[in-house]
Amino acid sequence: MKFVKTLAIAAVSAVGFATMVQAADIKPAVIYDMGGKFDKSFNEGVYNGVKKFTDETGIDVMEFEVTNETQREQAMRRMAERGATVILGVGFAQADAISKVAAEYPDKQFSIIDVSWLDAPNLRQYSFKEHEGSYLVGVAAALASETGKVGFVGGMDIPLIRKFACGYVGGVKAANGNADVYQNMTGTTPSAWNDPGKGAELAKSQIDRGADVVYHAAGGTGLGVIQAAADAGKLAIGVDSNQNGLAPGSVLTSMLKRVDVAAYETFKDAMEGKFTSGLQALGIAEGGVDWALDENNASLITADIKAAVEKARKDILSGAVTVHNYESTSSCPY
Amino acid sequence: MADLWMQFLLTLDATLRVATPLILCAMAGLFSERSGIIDISLEGKMLMAAFAAGTLAALTGSAIAGLAGAILVSVMFSLIHGFACITHKGNQVISGLAINILASGLTVTLGIAIFAKGGQTPMLSREARFSSIELPFAEAAGAIPVIGPIYKEIISGHNILVWCALIAVWITSFIIFKTAFGLRLRAVGEKPEAVDTAGISVSGLRYRAVIIAGILCGIAGAYLSVAHGAGFGREMTAGKGYIALAALIFGNWRPVPALAACLMFGFLDAVAARLQGVEVPVIGQIPTDLILVLPYVLTVILLAGFIGKATPPHAIGRPYVKER
Numbered sequence: 001m002k003f004v005k006t007l008a009i010a011a012v013s014a015v016g017f018a019t020m021v022q023a024a025d026i027k028p029a030v031i032y033d034m035g036g037k038f039d040k041s042f043n044e045g046v047y048n049g050v051k052k053f054t055d056e057t058g059i060d061v062m063e064f065e066v067t068n069e070t071q072r073e074q075a076m077r078r079m080a081e082r083g084a085t086v087i088l089g090v091g092f093a094q095a096d097a098i099s100k101v102a103a104e105y106p107d108k109q110f111s112i113i114d115v116s117w118l119d120a121p122n123l124r125q126y127s128f129k130e131h132e133g134s135y136l137v138g139v140a141a142a143l144a145s146e147t148g149k150v151g152f153v154g155g156m157d158i159p160l161i162r163k164f165a166c167g168y169v170g171g172v173k174a175a176n177g178n179a180d181v182y183q184n185m186t187g188t189t190p191s192a193w194n195d196p197g198k199g200a201e202l203a204k205s206q207i208d209r210g211a212d213v214v215y216h217a218a219g220g221t222g223l224g225v226i227q228a229a230a231d232a233g234k235l236a237i238g239v240d241s242n243q244n245g246l247a248p249g250s251v252l253t254s255m256l257k258r259v260d261v262a263a264y265e266t267f268k269d270a271m272e273g274k275f276t277s278g279l280q281a282l283g284i285a286e287g288g289v290d291w292a293l294d295e296n297n298a299s300l301i302t303a304d305i306k307a308a309v310e311k312a313r314k315d316i317l318s319g320a321v322t323v324h325n326y327e328s329t330s331s332c333p334y
Numbered sequence: 335m336a337d338l339w340m341q342f343l344l345t346l347d348a349t350l351r352v353a354t355p356l357i358l359c360a361m362a363g364l365f366s367e368r369s370g371i372i373d374i375s376l377e378g379k380m381l382m383a384a385f386a387a388g389t390l391a392a393l394t395g396s397a398i399a400g401l402a403g404a405i406l407v408s409v410m411f412s413l414i415h416g417f418a419c420i421t422h423k424g425n426q427v428i429s430g431l432a433i434n435i436l437a438s439g440l441t442v443t444l445g446i447a448i449f450a451k452g453g454q455t456p457m458l459s460r461e462a463r464f465s466s467i468e469l470p471f472a473e474a475a476g477a478i479p480v481i482g483p484i485y486k487e488i489i490s491g492h493n494i495l496v497w498c499a500l501i502a503v504w505i506t507s508f509i510i511f512k513t514a515f516g517l518r519l520r521a522v523g524e525k526p527e528a529v530d531t532a533g534i535s536v537s538g539l540r541y542r543a544v545i546i547a548g549i550l551c552g553i554a555g556a557y558l559s560v561a562h563g564a565g566f567g568r569e570m571t572a573g574k575g576y577i578a579l580a581a582l583i584f585g586n587w588r589p590v591p592a593l594a595a596c597l598m599f600g601f602l603d604a605v606a607a608r609l610q611g612v613e614v615p616v617i618g619q620i621p622t623d624l625i626l627v628l629p630y631v632l633t634v635i636l637l638a639g640f641i642g643k644a645t646p647p648h649a650i651g652r653p654y655v656k657e658r
Contacts, residue, residue, distance in 0.1 A: 036450075036451070036452030039452035040451060040452075157622050187626060188623055194567050194568055194572070195567075195570065196564075196570060197352075197558060197562055197570065198572070200563060201348060205348065205604070205607040205608050209341070220567045220568070223454070223567065224563060224564075231460075246457055
């Protein structure tokens with residue numbers, strides 16, 4: 001009897017195993033970065049894409065949340081050793097780690113978000129046209145401002161953040177040629193992403209000078225920007241994920257960076273055997289960047305603003321407007 | 335001209351806001367170091383306190399509960415520091431460093447465990463924070479030219495913890511220089527043998543000093559997460575504890591000069607925020623990096639040229655051993 005039972009279990013598990021292998025020729029893995037997967041921002045966006053993939057295909061994704069800088073490379077290598085076939089790295093901070101590990105495992109597929117400068121035959125890189133999304137919120141900011149003065153608070157002073165700033169200025173000037181844009185960077189070290197106190201002070205200094213809409217591209221520092229704007233009765237613009245709900249009524253809109261699209265695409269393509277290496281640049285046309293409209297900011301977005309932003313969106317899509325990419329020239333013409 | 339005057343006043347206003355945690359921490363360090371205990375754990379205690387305040391305020395919806403929790407946690411860490419340095423005569427720098435590292439890891443780990451938001455605590459609503467106090471007649475006084483705005487912008491509109499910090503300086507000064515406890519505290523930092531010979535417990539005095547330091551650090555931490563800010567973020571102290579320590583040395587371990595040093599750091603920070611991207615006559619636009627480095631460069635210059643020799647308490651860093 002016992003023998004039969006064992007046999008039955010073995011048979012069942014063998015069948016189960018066989019179907020599993022059929023459905024899951026791939027074994028995906030994702031390495032979240034420092035914020036953790038519920039950071040209400042960048043990493044959570046990736047998590048949403050991963051979740052969508054798992055819900056649709058039933059394939060589990062191995063996950064790791066990096067909590068200090070030395071873990072990135074270790075975690076990636078461990079995933080590869082544990083049999084992951086496609087590994088997704090989140091954020092430019094993982095660039096060095098992924099380029100090393102990708103070289104060590106040439107038969108596995110790798111993908112990374114926010115990186116464009118690496119080159120490996122088994123590595124796909126996603127970059128976003130943040131300048132296009134920033135242009136849209138810039139148009140909205142200029143029209144929502146009563147003083148004709150708007151602000152921008154960046155995190156760490158790197159070309160990527162200058163790209164946000166430049167696109168934003170472009171949008172503001174397109175909607176109101178006389179508008180003033182105050183720009184501040186929080187710092188030049190990675191701690192600039194996590195200093196909400198400094199973010200609040202920078203936003204206050206801009207508000208003191210007359211700004212009434214402040215856009216942030218500063219990660220955790222930006223929460224201070226949103227709070228300072230809300231305290232002063234002014235407007236903030238969120239970034240990466242939809243941050244409209246962080247202070248309803250005080251966040252004009254958010255510049256959405258659809259990292260979930262990148263995560264979903266990576267695994268989906270790997271599953272369907274369509275994985276390609278090289279660079280994928282996601283802009284408005286590819287659904288990679290956008291502005292956020294929901295019930296939290298419905299009362300702030302007037303018909304005029306909506307029409308103007310939608311027009312700007314169409315112009316970019318049709319090519320009538322080209323938003324300058326700071327990274328291409330290291331300067332901003334606006 | 336009126337506009338420039340206004341900008342200057344707003345910068346001074348920002349100075350007070352930025353300097354508040356520095357002032358509280360510098361006073362904390364003053365108590366501890368005057369008793370002979372080096373306290374580089376200001377940073378860690380402040381971070382733990384900020385986390386405790388942010389967490390409790392988020393869970394209970396009360397800023398007072400946050401402040402109380404912050405003080406409690408900070409005092410607990412002070413006692414750990416005291417236990418290592420006073421009771422067990424350990425190395426004070428290493429104990430402080432250990433507390434800083436512990437705080438940096440513990441806050442994030444607990445934060446993820448409690449809120450699952452990557453170490454942040456949720457953003458606090460207005461009710462769960464210490465709000466600004468508008469003093470009476472601020473609006474009316476603001477209309478008076480030149481002098482009116484001073485009252486409206488600088489004196490009015492701060493939260494209670496800013497006032498706490500300023501009062502703390504006065505109280506510290508009083509305790510250290512005008513009371514018997516203060517006299518003994520200074521003595522124990524200079525020559526603990528003498529205090530011991532007089533029949534007063536060196537350990538007891540030093541423990542009291544680190545507890546006071548804990549209370550002040552707790553208030554500083556609470557200021558960061560439930561008064562000035564609206565929630566805890568990982569590593570949100572961003573080196574303020576060390577800057578406060580520098581201000582303390584700057585001020586030669588005396589309360590009022592330390593206050594002045596804190597205000598100077600705060601002022602440079604506030605100016606830096608305002609100078610970025612602004613066209614300055616003759617010079618033109620100043621690069622970001624230069625602005626950000628300004629406070630530190632000035633610190634070096636001022637330390638080298640303007641402040642005389644800093645003389646620390648004589649027995650600082652040395653554990654007291656009764657008999658050799």
